Amino acid sequence: MYGLIGKMKTAPGQRDAVIAILLEGTDGMPGCRSYVVARDPTDPDAVWITEVWDSAELHRASLALPGVQDAIARARPHITGFGERFETEPVGGFGV
Template sequence: MYGLVGSMLVLPENRGVLLSALADASADLPGCLSYVVAADAEDPSLVWVTEVWETKEAHAASLELDHVKEAIAAAKPVILGFGTRVETAPVSVR
């Protein structure tokens, strides 16, 4: 399995736009075992995404899907930057 945990920075008033775009992107992702979009509990300018994929290649292929490209285009204007990004090797998904 292949995992990613990452954060994105956004103006607090645009966080809903980013959360919605990321949630839209998470629909129908072949090879995706888990895709969690979360608002940071303390920082209104921070959004977290935690992903688990069958393989690294499945993740890369997802970036070529039309609905993912559309979601990225919708999210790009409100993203101020990227914070932590960590690749992981998941051992269990429930």
């Protein structure tokens, strides 16, 4: 499996709008086992995204899906940058 843990920074006041866009497209992504969107309780402009995929290739392929492309286009104007980013190799657990 392939995992990603990452923090996204959003423009002031736009976090909930970005989260709503992110949540629209989390179903029906081939190879996606888990995709969790979370607020950062210490930063009103930060979003954490944790992802588990069958493979890095399927994650990469997802970025070309029409629904994902559309979400990226709509969210991009409200994204100001990225913070921590960690790739992982999930081995198991609950909910994955």
